[in-house]
Amino acid sequence: MSRINGFVGRRDFLKFASVVGVAATTFSNRFWSTQQIAVADIHPVNPNSISPNEAIKRLLDGNQRFIHQKRQYPDQSLEHLRLVAKAQYPFAAILGCADSRVAAEIVFDQGLGDLFVVRVAGNVVSDTVIGSLEYSTTVLGSQLIMVLGHTRCGAVAEAIKNEPLPGRIGLIIEGIKPALAKIKFTTSDLTEDAVIANIQYQTEKLQESSTILAGLLREGKLKIIGACYDIDTGKVNIIT
Numbered sequence: 001m002s003r004i005n006g007f008v009g010r011r012d013f014l015k016f017a018s019v020v021g022v023a024a025t026t027f028s029n030r031f032w033s034t035q036q037i038a039v040a041d042i043h044p045v046n047p048n049s050i051s052p053n054e055a056i057k058r059l060l061d062g063n064q065r066f067i068h069q070k071r072q073y074p075d076q077s078l079e080h081l082r083l084v085a086k087a088q089y090p091f092a093a094i095l096g097c098a099d100s101r102v103a104a105e106i107v108f109d110q111g112l113g114d115l116f117v118v119r120v121a122g123n124v125v126s127d128t129v130i131g132s133l134e135y136s137t138t139v140l141g142s143q144l145i146m147v148l149g150h151t152r153c154g155a156v157a158e159a160i161k162n163e164p165l166p167g168r169i170g171l172i173i174e175g176i177k178p179a180l181a182k183i184k185f186t187t188s189d190l191t192e193d194a195v196i197a198n199i200q201y202q203t204e205k206l207q208e209s210s211t212i213l214a215g216l217l218r219e220g221k222l223k224i225i226g227a228c229y230d231i232d233t234g235k236v237n238i239i240t
């Protein structure tokens with residue numbers, strides 16, 4: 001049974017429960033408590049079991065390498081591909097905007113299996129986004145969720161305009177509008193202030209909308225932070 005940052009993978013848990021169930025019909029409880037330890041011991045330890053603060057540092061260090069054109073392209077070899085094909089242990093989850101200029105693995109200089117990335121225009125929190133992030137933390141063991149907005153976000157700009165939009169684009173904008181009521185007007189640029197407000201709003205919504213995430217936050221097994229990517233410089237700034 002693989003233990004991931006104190007949690008148990010669902011598939012492994014079911015497999016484990018099945019093994020124990022069959023075993024209990026044949027052997028004594030004492031024997032199986034011994035077997036339980038043996039099964040747990042043969043599985044590999046999570047190589048990315050790092051604290052939330054270490055995860056933040058790993059991301060920001062990678063971003064510094066990206067900015068200064070010193071990327072190391074870690075975890076991108078064929079050998080690593082084969083390694084993570086067996087199991088994934090992303091050290092951080094990112095809720096980012098779908099904008100083509102904000103690719104998390106590139107701007108943080110990370111590789112395969114390092115980041116669990118959920119991307120949607122305007123980095124808007126929804127039920128499916130929450131479910132994905134619950135999976136990344138509870139099952140895969142990520143101890144950090146970063147909500148990553150970016151400067152000159154088109155989705156945020158559309159929310160400010162507040163004009164009718166075709167198809168289902170308006171659904172995205174509806175998810176951003178509540179953030180506009182919380183703009184703090186700290187710069188002379190309304191869109192940039194709205195981008196920051198949206199990052200803060202989506203971060204708070206994530207913290208408040210999931211009992212699973214709230215539980216992990218209480219136990220100190222998770223941090224949820226907001227950050228803003230500057231599309232002109234490539235720099236990621238922590239917002240909240």
Ligand SMILES: [Zn+2]
Pocket residue numbers: 097098099121122123150152153154155156
């Ligand atoms: Zn955007």
